[in-house]
Amino acid sequence: MNQAHEPLLLLSGAGLPKWIWDQVRAELTGSHPTVVAERPRAADASLREYAVAALESAPWERFAVVAHSSGGTVAAELVALAPERVSAVLAVSAVVPEPGRSFVGSMPFPQRVVLSVAMRVAGTRPPDSAIRRGVAGGLGQNTADRIVAEFKPESVRLYRDKVQGGGFPERRGYLCTNEDAELPVGLQRGFAHNLEATWNESIETGHLPMLEAPELLARHIEKFLDEEA
Numbered sequence: 001m002n003q004a005h006e007p008l009l010l011l012s013g014a015g016l017p018k019w020i021w022d023q024v025r026a027e028l029t030g031s032h033p034t035v036v037a038e039r040p041r042a043a044d045a046s047l048r049e050y051a052v053a054a055l056e057s058a059p060w061e062r063f064a065v066v067a068h069s070s071g072g073t074v075a076a077e078l079v080a081l082a083p084e085r086v087s088a089v090l091a092v093s094a095v096v097p098e099p100g101r102s103f104v105g106s107m108p109f110p111q112r113v114v115l116s117v118a119m120r121v122a123g124t125r126p127p128d129s130a131i132r133r134g135v136a137g138g139l140g141q142n143t144a145d146r147i148v149a150e151f152k153p154e155s156v157r158l159y160r161d162k163v164q165g166g167g168f169p170e171r172r173g174y175l176c177t178n179e180d181a182e183l184p185v186g187l188q189r190g191f192a193h194n195l196e197a198t199w200n201e202s203i204e205t206g207h208l209p210m211l212e213a214p215e216l217l218a219r220h221i222e223k224f225l226d227e228e229a
Contacts, residue, residue, distance in 0.1 A: 005033070009034075009063050011066065011071030013207075015124075016147070018036040023211070024217055026214075031222060037057045044156075045155040046157045047077050047157055047158055050158055051081050062086070064087050065088070067094045069092075071094060072094025073102075076163040076164075077164060080165060083166060089172045090174075091172075094188075094191060096191040096194045100163070103158065119156055123156075124156055126151075135147065137179075137181035138206025173201070180205075180207045181206060182206075198228065
């Protein structure tokens with residue numbers, strides 16, 4: 001495979017619209033073809049169905065995965081389903097559970113208890129104030145308003161189903177967002193350890209670097225692919 005033109009499947013975090021990747025995709029035009037993964041349509045879709053929907057979004061036989069936030073959980077399941085198709089995985093402020101654990105089960109106590117109770121009581125869409133403070137932290141008001149307005153609830157099974165595991169490809173990296181109010185740096189480092197990342201970098205952004213610093217994120221994606229080729 002020509003690494004300079006390696007295709008990329010982009011896995012978004014929970015609830016986030018596909019357009020968040022538009023600027024990054026524009027930056028990568030000419031060097032890497034990209035597709036943003038689809039989500040399953042069923043409201044009660046399993047984690048496996050999320051992984052299958054993502055795989056079916058990729059028109060290439062083999063590709064690299066860039067996984068953001070809960071997309072790291074989907075990536076872990078996707079690799080277990082089709083390891084021969086995934087050439088590399090770059091996690092960006094992503095939750096990467098250990099094999100046999102779930103998104104919720106990967107959170108520290110008491111956060112996993114609070115998260116579990118909140119999903120039972122209020123569903124999987126956080127309050128607007130929590131989205132602004134966490135996921136949209138670091139963004140301008142207009143962009144944050146749009147994220148809040150378009151944030152969609154996900155199936156609870158995205159968070160509760162356990163990943164199969166089965167081993168990531170040799171080329172695996174983790175990009176940490178140092179000003180992240182949604183996923184603290186300490187947790188991110190733990191998920192980088194779960195991934196057994198061979199490439200580790202960080203950027204000074206909040207949870208959505210593809211909106212806060214799209215050119216910088218694109219350059220880090222290219223750097224990972226070049227250095228790990």
